[in-house]
Amino acid sequence: MKINKSLNDGKLKLEIIGRLDTLTAPELDKELKETLTGVKELEIACNDLEYISSAGLRVLLTAQKMMNAQGEMYITGCSDDILDIFEITGFSQILTVK
Amino acid sequence: MKELTVLAKTDKLDEIMEFVNSELEAANCSMKVQMQVELAVEEIFVNIANYAYTPKEGTATISVDLTGDGALLRIVFKDSGTPYDPLAKEDPDVTLSAQDRAIGGLGIFMTKKSMDNVSYEYKDGQNILTLEKRIIG
Numbered sequence: 001m002k003i004n005k006s007l008n009d010g011k012l013k014l015e016i017i018g019r020l021d022t023l024t025a026p027e028l029d030k031e032l033k034e035t036l037t038g039v040k041e042l043e044i045a046c047n048d049l050e051y052i053s054s055a056g057l058r059v060l061l062t063a064q065k066m067m068n069a070q071g072e073m074y075i076t077g078c079s080d081d082i083l084d085i086f087e088i089t090g091f092s093q094i095l096t097v098k
Numbered sequence: 099m100k101e102l103t104v105l106a107k108t109d110k111l112d113e114i115m116e117f118v119n120s121e122l123e124a125a126n127c128s129m130k131v132q133m134q135v136e137l138a139v140e141e142i143f144v145n146i147a148n149y150a151y152t153p154k155e156g157t158a159t160i161s162v163d164l165t166g167d168g169a170l171l172r173i174v175f176k177d178s179g180t181p182y183d184p185l186a187k188e189d190p191d192v193t194l195s196a197q198d199r200a201i202g203g204l205g206i207f208m209t210k211k212s213m214d215n216v217s218y219e220y221k222d223g224q225n226i227l228t229l230e231k232r233i234i235g
Binding site: 021022023051053054055057058061064065068080081084085088089090093094 | 112194
């Protein structure tokens with residue numbers, strides 16, 4: 001997995017490329033914990049996200065909880081397969097998917 | 099049937115995935131099915147890696163079998179760790195809000211949702227967890 005980030009005037013965009021699984025989710029978690037301070041708007045771009053497991057969902061949930069307290073968060077660019085996983089797990093109700 | 103035995107540690111996940119995917123390729127299944135199988139395999143293997151032998155170490159064996167002219171995929175995990183039935187756990191409430199959601203408890207639920215059948219037995223000192231998925235039609 002690779003993360004591209006751009007921070008602009010309180011808006012953070014993280015592009016996640018590859019697989020968000022047990023082995024890679026801690027990297028995203030670390031990135032979020034280091035970068036979220038002062039962020040008002042968080043976009044997680046999933047155009048090149050190939051796969052997400054429960055470990056990845058847990059990190060998204062943590063991010064959502066943090067952003068609920070300080071601004072807004074939304075997810076963009078998900079494939080149908082990823083959207084299916086959000087649907088099954090109820091994450092489509094928790095996350096804002098655009 | 100093909101079989102692979104590895105040390106039950108999370109850093110073996112990629113090796114497990116490669117093994118399973120090399121078998122799936124032969125079956126020519128869709129991307130969606132492949133992802134569902136990967137999800138289930140990851141959740142079960144990581145569970146074993148995190149809990150079966152802690153604080154010691156041990157191995158896990160995974161076998162992949164395609165039956166019925168390749169229509170039914172059967173994956174069996176075996177370990178000799180602490181007896182543990184992951185299916186006995188209650189499903190998480192997937193209707194709760196972000197604030198009320200516990201972190202975790204999702205893995206087994208996702209496994210059940212992704213597979214057609216998931217079963218567990220403890221036999222001859224081994225945890226045996228079987229995943230079944232119809233991959234054609």
